[in-house]
Amino acid sequence: MTERLVVIGGDAAGMSAASQARGRRDPQDLRIVAFEKGRHASYSACGIPYLVGGEVSDPQDLVARRPEVFRDELDIDLRLRSEVTEIDLGRRAVAVHDHRGGGRYWEPFDQLVIATGGLPHRPDLPGAQARGVYGVQTLDDGIALLDVLESERPRRAVVVGAGYIGLEMAEALVRRGLEVSLIDGGDQPMGTLDPDMGALVADALRDLGVKVLLGEPVEGFSESGGRVTGARTGSRSVQADLVVLGLGSRPNTALAEAAGVPVGETSGIRTDRRMRTAVEGVWAAGDCVETFHLVSRRPVAIALGTHANKQGRTAGINIGGGYAAFPGVVGTAVSKICEYEVARTGLTTAEAAQAGFETVEEIVESTTRAGYYPGARRMRTKMIADRRTGRLLGAQIVGQEGAAKRIDALAVAVWQEMSVEDVSGLDLSYAPPFAPVWDPILIAARKTAERLERLGTRG
Amino acid sequence: MTERLVVIGGDAAGMSAASQARGRRDPQDLRIVAFEKGRHASYSACGIPYLVGGEVSDPQDLVARRPEVFRDELDIDLRLRSEVTEIDLGRRAVAVHDHRGGGRYWEPFDQLVIATGGLPHRPDLPGAQARGVYGVQTLDDGIALLDVLESERPRRAVVVGAGYIGLEMAEALVRRGLEVSLIDGGDQPMGTLDPDMGALVADALRDLGVKVLLGEPVEGFSESGGRVTGARTGSRSVQADLVVLGLGSRPNTALAEAAGVPVGETSGIRTDRRMRTAVEGVWAAGDCVETFHLVSRRPVAIALGTHANKQGRTAGINIGGGYAAFPGVVGTAVSKICEYEVARTGLTTAEAAQAGFETVEEIVESTTRAGYYPGARRMRTKMIADRRTGRLLGAQIVGQEGAAKRIDALAVAVWQEMSVEDVSGLDLSYAPPFAPVWDPILIAARKTAERLERLGTRG
Structure with missing residues (x-):
């Protein structure tokens, strides 16, 4: 049958x-x-912000x-x-x-x-149901927003939420020529990064012309004739012809x-x-x-x-009758915000504490290529290790072109429960167009291992 | 004391x-x-070719x-x-x-x-000691070559050897405006890659205008008044004002x-x-x-x-009285040749056979970013697994911008003796500007695992 x-x-x-x-x-x-x-x-x-921003021209793509x-x-x-x-x-x-x-x-x-x-988080706030308040969960949502941008030519936008989606949408709307305010109740963009890493991203957005309002939760939306006209925080009102909710799901x-x-x-x-x-x-x-x-x-x-x-x-x-298993995740994510690439894997400092680890960490400034090679860009690498065993618990990278995909090597190391000491000895690829002779990952692992050694707590 | x-x-x-x-x-x-x-x-x-090519302007850099x-x-x-x-x-x-x-x-x-x-390989051939035959082992060598390029303005160069250094030097000399012939006795450039991966690189060099002569070992150099005037293979003579030896060391x-x-x-x-x-x-x-x-x-x-x-x-x-150990290598290497990025880790098919492994392999064509995202470039990934255990033995990547550094994730996987099946489940970073939703690495691992399954030999 x-x-x-x-x-x-x-x-x-x-x-x-x-x-x-x-x-x-x-x-x-x-x-x-x-x-x-x-x-x-x-x-x-994941491609919707690029459709809205114009990098992708046809929804069918x-x-x-x-x-x-x-x-x-x-x-x-x-x-x-x-x-x-x-x-x-x-x-x-x-x-x-x-x-x-x-x-x-x-x-x-x-x-x-x-x-x-x-299901996109839709805040239960006055005015949240007004016309002109958009979510961007589905392709239909994206197309609807695109239609409004093209037919109604809104001038000012508020993006609520400074997570990946909110940031990507803020950038997309700036590319479309809108004046954009980004509002978030948290103290930094990218709440999934540690604060010391998120600060760089806030600066990049400001450089792009986004008005970044942090630490100010949206308390409601003003409307006129059922149509949104702005957003309110505890300390100000921001006018807007368009509100995009980027609060995750x-x-x-x-x-x-x-x-x-x-x-x-x-x-x-x-x-x-x-x-x-x-x-x-x-x-x-x-x-x-x-x-x-x-x-x-x-x-x-x-x-x-x-x-x-x-x-x-x-x-x-x-x-289908075969055998397959999904092994789980280590929390790897990557995003591009303006010229910045942002990536993480494993646990952040806060998440590690929550999971019961005592941590040791290091932040290293380096470059994506040999310093003398054209196109070398800045990158900051953070590494978080278990103080007791030296195990790599997590890492974050914020940098310019060529920085973020390096997180994958660390995602494998986290997955395999390697120690930062072992990571520092890895045979990673080197040539001047691709890395300094000590890849930033190796330096960060080495410095974290050295810090552990100084603390005298390695097992 | x-x-x-x-x-x-x-x-x-x-x-x-x-x-x-x-x-x-x-x-x-x-x-x-x-x-x-x-x-x-x-x-x-490693920076010498870029000094010769002009990307780096000052030897002190x-x-x-x-x-x-x-x-x-x-x-x-x-x-x-x-x-x-x-x-x-x-x-x-x-x-x-x-x-x-x-x-x-x-x-x-x-x-x-x-x-x-x-010690650079210097072939024991007639004319190899003539003036105008250069090695590029040390910074002094690089500076000497640069001086000649600037003072004598040679027009035609022969590069002997199509390994990393030979290829990088061929590209550097083209950038300096020379007519370049690249001669190698092997059937492909990059003898450290498998032939199916090296072919792409030969094409890229030809596109750049390099005359690529493979399968023709150099048999000697002609000279006039102690100065090199060309190179001879079994089947032809190639005129040159300058010969660069890129035969490795x-x-x-x-x-x-x-x-x-x-x-x-x-x-x-x-x-x-x-x-x-x-x-x-x-x-x-x-x-x-x-x-x-x-x-x-x-x-x-x-x-x-x-x-x-x-x-x-x-x-x-x-x-200094501390303790440190160098753990060994897994054969990771990366190089940039024209617009191509070339990387390898672990063993090639030939090396694996030599080491006593029976192998299964797959080659996957994919892109560096989501296909619809601007700047997505082609990349080819090869994966080599042990037929008996499914262990990842090696991988090679040839592709355009953004392809090669991915080898690092695989270098970690090889280092950790992961199986291709396990690699296919890894939590690697994904966002449209950085990868297709299935990273090329994951696809290659999955296809290799599927081939192993079809062969019915997984342990």
């Missing part, structure tokens, strides 16, 4: 799962229906696989504008609202993949929770390494799940396309 | 050793004399620490143009020829660091061997991990030593500034 797979959510995680399952099982063996409530599937949500490819080549019944409104685990069926006018219907399943993604688990699929302490859906939820035949992947942090040994919810792809792929291989 | 340290060779390894020893022991405790036969000490030999710094700030008695001509282990002294006119004298030591570097061990300091099977000086030779109180570091390859588990001699620095530092810390 043909088994029926239903996938809720047509972006990275959902469509990876569907594709992998299809790759291992033909349509006679497995029927696959994927529901996506928006107009687009399988796109790069962000689409990895067009709907026809799923339907015609992979025999995956992808239904756009089809929103799943309920999961009935007893009947093994989902209720679907067809926004194209097809009404509501039930679709039965034997296997279910929940890939409902993230949390796992979108309403459907799963209503159906009784257990969520974890981070409020993401709990799965095992094979992406199975606690309910037989129900899988979950992507921004809606929580995963395991290999350094803190705690669950975390991290919304990132690369995890979503891997998790979806893992679920799909397992549904 | 004051102990006496003599260092033979004033470049990376020797001066790192001297500096580290000084950092731990003051002049009353340790007197340090360093002999350098050339006019320059502590410079970046390649000097990491000026002689005065060693003398005045570090109390290291650095003697330039002072060539050690003999080591007498019985008398514990070295014979020094002072090329500044000071004659010959003996300098006694308690501890000795041999950092005599590499071998450990310069004549002094050590004459004194009875044992060399290994690679003909490099043998040391332990602390850089001690077999002779009490005699240390060696840099291009003159052999080191241990952590994948092949065999000794290798690899001339690279980054190893020389680390080894010198290791020797110096130990001489």
Whole structure:
């Protein structure tokens, strides 16, 4: 008998799962229906700021696989504008609202993949529902914002939130010629970095012309005729024709929770390494799940396309009859803000303290290439080690072109639980166009190891 | 009593050793004399091609620490143009020829660091000693070549050898406006890469206008009045006003061997991990030593500034009374040839076979950034795994800007003996300006793991 797979959510995680399952099982063996409530599937949500900023000119460029490819080549019944409104685990069926006018219907399943993604944080503040207040979670959101920029030519924008998305959006809007104010309640941009590293980014944004207002939580939005006209903090009002919310997201688990699929302490859906939820035949992947942090040994919810792809792929291989496991994460992330590249892996100082580590750290200033080689750029590398064992717990890099991708070598070192002493001996690539003869990573590891040695606490 | 340290060779390894020893022991405790036969000490030999090509305008830019710094700030008695001509282990002294006119004298030591570097391969061919045939081993060599380029304005050059140095020199001479022919007996440039990766580099050189003659060993040089006029291969003659030898180097061990300091099977000086030779109180570091390859588990001699620095530092810390060890290498290297970046780590297919591994490999074409992001460049990644265990044995990358430094993540993975399966699950950094959502490294690892799975031989 043909088994029926239903996938809720047509972006990275959902469509990876569907594709992998299809790759291992033909349509006679497995029927696959994927529901996506928006107009687009399988796109790069991370690319939206570049669409808004103009570096990417066509929204279709962000689409990895067009709907026809799923339907015609992979025999995956992808239904756009089809929103799943309920999961009935007893009947093994989902209720679907067809926004194209097809009404509501039930679709039965034997296997279910929940890939409902993230829900943008939308502050519960006066005026937050006014017209002109935009989120940028989905490609539809991005296209809507782009339309407004082109048709209404707003002059002033407020971006709320100085995390990755907020910063990327602030830069994008400056590129579009808007006057931009960036407002955040925290004391620095990039709350996921340590303060000593985030300060550089604030300066870069100011250099670009962004008005950076930190330590001032937004308390509400002013509006006129239902349309936003500005934002208020405790100490000022900022006029705006447009507000963009860049506050990040949390796992979108309403459907799963209503159906009784257990969520974890981070409020993401709990799965095992094979992406199975606690309910037989129900899988979950992507921004809606929580995963395991290999350094803190705690669950975390991290919304990132690369995890979503891997998790979806893992679920799909397992549904297809193979074996795959998602091993967890070490908190690696990278972003480009103006001319700065910003990257992290492992734990920050604060996170390490929270996870019970006593830490030792060093910050090293160096260059991306040999100092004498044209195009050498500044970079700052921070390394955080466990004081007791010398284990590398985390690292951060802020620098100009060529700096950030170096974080990957450290992500592997963190993953492998290497000590900073061992990292300092690594055989990393060297030639003048690529690194000083001591790569900044090696210097940072060495200095951290030396500090540990001075403290006399190495095991 | 004051102990006496003599260092033979004033470049990376020797001066790192001297500096580290000084950092731990003051002049009353340790007197340090360093002999350098050339006019320059502590410079970046790897930077010479960029000096010749014009990217670096002043030879002094390649000097990491000026002689005065060693003398005045570090109390290291650095003697330039002072060539050690003999080591007498019985008398514990070295014979020094002072090329500044000071004659010959003996300098006694308690501890000795041999950092005599590499000796450029100079083919034993007719005409190889003619004027106009240049090596580029030392900064003095580079400056001499530069003088000739500026004063004699040669029009046509032949570069012999298509390894890293030959390629870098060919590019440098094209930049200087010369017509350049590159001649090598091998079938591809970059003999340290596998042929499937080296081919791209040959094309790039041809695009730059270099005449690339492969599979044609040079058989001799023509000369007129003692001055080189061209090079001969088995099948042709190539006219040249200038010949540059870029054939790499071998450990310069004549002094050590004459004194009875044992060399290994690679003909490099043998040391332990602390850089001690077999002779009490005699240390060696840099291009003159052999080191241990952590994948092949065999000794290798690899001339690279980054190893020389680390080894010198290791020797110096130990001489200074601390503890340091040089852990070995995994064969990581990187180079920039025209717009191509070329990198490798671990073993090539051929090296793996030689080391007794049966291998499985994959080559993946991808891009350095998300395909839709401006500036995304092509890159080709090759991965080589042990067929029996799936262990990553080596990797190579050839690509355009942003490709090559990725080798570092793989260098760590090789170092840690990770399997390609484990590499495919790594948490590497992702954002559209830095990588496709599946980093090329992850794709290559995944494809290699899948091939292993298909072969059904995973342990």
